[in-house]
Amino acid sequence: MIPDLPADIDQIKGFLAADEAQALFEQARRASAMGPVLEIGSYCGKSTIYLGLACRTHNSTVFALDHHRGSEEHQQGEFFHDPDLYDAGEGVMDTFREFRRNVGRAGLDEWVVPVVAGSEAAARHWQTPLAMVFIDGGHSLDAALTDYRCWMPHLMRGGVLAIHDLFDDPHKGGQAPYAVYRMALASGLFKRLEQVNSLGLLLRL
Ligand code: MG
Numbered sequence: 001m002i003p004d005l006p007a008d009i010d011q012i013k014g015f016l017a018a019d020e021a022q023a024l025f026e027q028a029r030r031a032s033a034m035g036p037v038l039e040i041g042s043y044c045g046k047s048t049i050y051l052g053l054a055c056r057t058h059n060s061t062v063f064a065l066d067h068h069r070g071s072e073e074h075q076q077g078e079f080f081h082d083p084d085l086y087d088a089g090e091g092v093m094d095t096f097r098e099f100r101r102n103v104g105r106a107g108l109d110e111w112v113v114p115v116v117a118g119s120e121a122a123a124r125h126w127q128t129p130l131a132m133v134f135i136d137g138g139h140s141l142d143a144a145l146t147d148y149r150c151w152m153p154h155l156m157r158g159g160v161l162a163i164h165d166l167f168d169d170p171h172k173g174g175q176a177p178y179a180v181y182r183m184a185l186a187s188g189l190f191k192r193l194e195q196v197n198s199l200g201l202l203l204r205l
Pocket of ligand 1: 015136164165
């Protein structure tokens with residue numbers, strides 16, 4: 001049971017199963033005692049709310065990184081496109097309005113710091129050590145590798161690397177997150193903690 005979880009959390013747009021959300025919350029609650037958490041790919045804020053509630057227990061912070069223009073699969077004509085999140089005036093996806101509304105309604109503005117930017121731009125001058133990095137951004141190999149390369153140097157020892165959408169069967173989903181997960185394990189810098197559904201959790205040694 002997660003305290004103060006919004007009653008309508010299941011109505012919030014997003015792609016996070018209940019068991020994954022619970023695991024994410026528990027890892028973030030432990031990690032946030034050591035430092036801030038970074039989420040890559042916030043979309044409409046569903047997972048951000050779990051991370052925010054976890055960070056609140058230690059008065060820590062979740063940096064919620066997203067350009068809010070949608071990933072490849074959210075664009076017009078793609079499988080996961082949601083017309084409600086399309087700004088027809090500007091001709092672009094815009095998930096930031098929905099994100100702000102959801103985080104605000106959850107009462108988490110004090111613990112959630114949105115970073116509206118791409119991964120590389122946000123990382124360029126980053127200096128703050130992170131206690132947890134949750135990679136849930138673009139699913140192209142290029143995007144997933146960029147997220148890993150940009151942020152791994154900032155993950156502190158004893159911190160947690162979480163990667164969403166791990167599918168060993170290519171018919172179930174794209175292989176980029178799984179490739180990054182295996183790369184992290186092969187680096188020798190991480191130890192496997194657990195895998196919950198499609199959420200992989202690694203400990204930075
Ligand atoms: Mg995901």
